[in-house]
Amino acid sequence: MLLDERFCLVKNGGDFVGSLWLGALVGFVITLLLGWLFPGVGHLIGGFIGGFVAGIIARGGMLRGALAGFLAGIFGGIIIAILAIVGLAVVGGVAGGVMGGLFGGLAGLAVGVVAIILAIFGAIASTIGGFIGGLLAK
Secondary structure, three states: OEEOOOOOOEEEOOEEEOOHHHHHHHHHHHHHHHHHHOOOHHHHHHHHHHHHHHHHHHOOOHHHHHHHHHHHHHHHHHHHHHHHHHHHHHHHHHHHHHHHHHHHHHHHHHHHHHHHHHHHHHHHHHHHHHHHHHHHHO
């Protein structure tokens, strides 16, 4: 296997095969950036564009592109959920001691569950984008 300079693809027997995880990471960063630049609608459009780019980088057909897009879309929700649980528990602990930490953790859990539910919608948009990107990259 040789590394190719174009798009960090791996050359395998004359065919260029993309990286699923690299596509998911790049798609996640694009989704995060567009979501931050354009709050609200930017998350869905950013998810679609991020999934599309993830599908192109993953190269391997529609299903591989859809998987890369899904991974790119779901990363954000998981990271936000973890940060919400830990962050609100720490803030509650600092503000109200042990009971504040407990209530902060419960509030963080509620915010985390909402973040996961919203991430599912973003993951659907990213999966559709990855599906189309994988179709065009094949």
